Amino acid sequence: MKSSSNRSRGVFLATVLLLSACETEAPHATPVGSDAALTDNGVDATDSAATDVITVDAPTTDTGVDGGVACAPVASDYTPRVSMSSTDPWPACISDPGLYVRFDMSTSSITRATAFERIHIDATGGRTTGLFDPTRDPAAEEFTAARMVYLEAEGLDSRVVRRTDEHYPQPTPNNDCRVAEVVTANPDYCAGPARLLPVITANFRDGQVATLGTPQRVRAARIEAALLWFFYISIYKESLTCTTVTADCDSSWAYYTGGVQRTEARYISFARYVQSAEPAAHDRIWDGVLAVRCWRDLDRTTPATNVALRERARDQLDRALTRGIVVVLQARIRAAATAPVAERAAHLAFAGVIGPLLDRAVRVRSAADADRLASVLVAADPARADLDAAVATLDRLFPCP
């Protein structure tokens, strides 16, 4: 009887196994460390990271400027930090106290700004050394862990793949950068998928396998630069689409600040870089963010109708943002001028990504300067004098607004 029962059970189990045999199992996770290859100088990247840890919260550079830089707002600018906007031509609005008032209590962009920080350092994930630290070469596994953060559902990648740069005219009749053909035909407008994504994915890929030829820190610096540019164009883009979706004003604010008020002085992502490089520029970006919110407070219909006021606010924001990305770039150029060789490569790699992206803004002001800057910023080993000249040119073209 018992044997019969066992036999029946055996037949049943065999049947079950047979019926489920066609299922495809999950792939085996690649063992951690199997991809920890060598850096270009032949040192195991993991070992290198373990023995040469220097954690940075912001670019460890001598910016050469301080918070005392004088900015020059134009007369039509919104200036909430000056007597709560009472001296500018803007009507009273919700932003006058200097605080950003959200439309929606949930702003998903905050998570993406935070993800940038987690790509750099993810303490809860056990990664305490900074991916973007230019003084060290991250291990291959650090790139893998960082890329997992980058690829989180609804995370940074989900927006990079469709991000538009509204500094360029919208293509017609189709401006949908989700569509491959549109991206191919309009690489400047579809900057996310056409300009940034290739940089990000290629450098994550190379970092994960630690291929020889390029230092790991150079790859990290390129990713860092591309993501900062993503924030730069996202802030501007969201200020435009706030015309029809008010929560996009929140996103504009969140992409810059990471979801905090100016007075909280907790700086993450793009704001961290700008504040570190030039506090005055940081303040002016805040003014621009609040100008956009002020416009939307004064123009509450959906879609918004006061296009003139919107463009006034967005112009102010754009001038400040551009100054912001410029001072971040300047900081890296200055650092490149004085850093040790290995670190210098990382700073130049950063500049090599930002430089071409900034070319449009430079060329609008001076084609000759644009050509000179381009030659310096993409050079393999630019001279100290050329770097100093590039910093000066950028200051001249993009003074603190």
Place this chain on the structure above:
Amino acid sequence: MSVSSPCDHRARRAALAAGLGVSLAGTTLRAQDAPDGEATVRNERSSAETRGRSAGEVTRDDLDERAPRSSPDALRFVPGVTVQQTAHGQASPFVRGVTGQQVLLLFDGVRMNTGVYRQGPNQYLFTVDSQTVERMEVLRGSASVRWGSDAIGGAVLVSPRGPTLDPARRGLTLHPSLRGRYGTADGELGGRAELDAQLGGSVAVLVGGGYRDVGQLESAGPVRDLAAGRVPPVPYFEADGRTQRGTGFREATFDARAVWRLRDDLQLVAAVYGYRQYDAPRTDLCPPAYGSDRECLRYEEQFRTLAYAALRGDVGPRLRDVDVVLSYQRSHERRRLDRPLSFATNGFIDDVDTLGLAMRAATPRVRLAGTAARPLTARFRYGSEVYRDSVASEAWITFTDVDLTRRYSRGQYADGAWMVQGGLWGEAEVAYGSRVRVRVGGRLAGAAASAAGDAASATQPVDVSSLAALGRAGVEWHPTAGLALFGNIDQGLRVPNLDDLTSRQQAGPGFQFENTALGAERSVTYELGARVRVARLELEAWGYAMTLDDAITRALRTSADCPAMTPQCAASWSRFQLINAVGSSVVAGAEAAARLQLPGSLSFAATAAYAWGEGPAAPGSGASRVPLSRVPPMNGTLEARWRHEPSGVYLGAALRWSADQTRLAPSDLGDARVPAGGTRGYAVVDVRAGWRWRDRVRVGASFENVLDTAYRVHGSSINGPARSLLITVATRL
């Protein structure tokens, strides 16, 4: 839907089957109750389950004639049922305005609902091969006393086809058959081969297998939104503006059903049904509404295997309608999210193994009092069942450019979670003559669930159990020979399952995360119905109101409410958590059906249904009551059929229509499947024709959507097929 009584249907079919049986030297034994309620031999489940209730039915003849694309699709002519499709290879029936976990699916009496059925529409009825179905019945309204948890809005009872078993025959009898289908709207090409074999006088087996390859579905174009006439982001159209990306799939099925006739009134059934679906994209995420057009979530494998053994029939004079079923069901789901621009794919596997034991029986009808002309009789049905689900769930990411895979700490569900549910029930039917029947019943239901916590994903452990009692009462009154009136009060129950308690997922309206403190939701359906049969006309109408207390519903959450270590929650545009709503939700509506049989085998049938749902608003939303999610708009059908019995030719035409749906729940507003402002109404015309020679050859053609109307069922990701032809051919030796 047919408005005649199930009993009459069965009698007609039994007569037809008998006739066919003589000609084919084989008799299919069918479920049937004699007019006095006494059960006779059966090899299918009794459909006495729906007697006295609001119900609709789809027969094998209906299926052959209408040639539905799937089992859920077969229900589109049943009033009160709307078939929503999130993908071409998925479909979910809404019954009286609810779906998913709130509609119980049963295959031959075995629960299909597992512990991971989702809140939203789910695809699992699609895993029933319509070629294996003999009959589908939809019991509308709460039905948990008889069927247990999940029967809130109703139950779908699927009865499979059985082998031919002629007790008078000896030796080996074989009936091979072949069926084929071809459709132009999606290039569907498929077929099925089966063998109907009888071995001796007591054993018969039906073995079959099928395959179909379904391509991208062509629609009649975009269905513009009601808000501003814009083209919604879902579905995504190819360059021709008609072909829908994110559609198509491949499907293989196999089944075997053996019947061993122990006695004239008792049989043993052993059966296995397998469904294998491959590469079925989820249309609203292939591509996603706001992502790259190269991104795609597809169900690489959607498998379901059901095996069971059952003892059915009358065991003794006092033990009638016995049905003891021991079942094993395995659901396997493997999904892949391709992100080619980023050189990454996300993978997911969710498996559920379910063991079940269900028992039911009935007493004979006994005379309590009264006269021979008007006896007072009673019959008692009773049963119990227990099902145990165990879940395996995992998720990973593969970087395709470096061929590197990393596993996440948890999948969509808590890996290793289990759930047990079951109950004891009894139902008495007291009849006074042939005019009045009163039914009362009750159930004691229990459930328990357990899942381990996971620190890496801040997943809370689950260890819950519950007991609940519920009841039902109904009365059926036949004041005249042609008129029947019905009144029912039925309680429904849904205990939170492992999806409610442990899942984290990107659902249609946003990111949904778990709530380990959920309690059961309970419903009460109040319904009144009337049925009139006058000569060639049959009319049936039902009105109902269903209250839903402690409804398990999605509540909007802020980023701050998201579980720790789950950045994708806060990163989503919308976040939801399942909660027990404070206050009652209500679904009210009506269904009507009419059938007119004219001389010359010409018949007309019409159906109409309306549902209205409202529930409490989330605190702080500024409203007190809001519409319930995805409740279908008013809809109906009109169908004309003509059969020329001598030649076997049949013709048919059908109109399917729906009104606009503008009553949207807060969660609908962020759901890409629901166009801005709501879903536009439609009217679609189909024409059918065919020829049948006895049971040997059947050729059918369905000319679908002849006016090439762009239409979409409310809540669906796909638009309905364009003007197209669906051809079916079947032969049996």
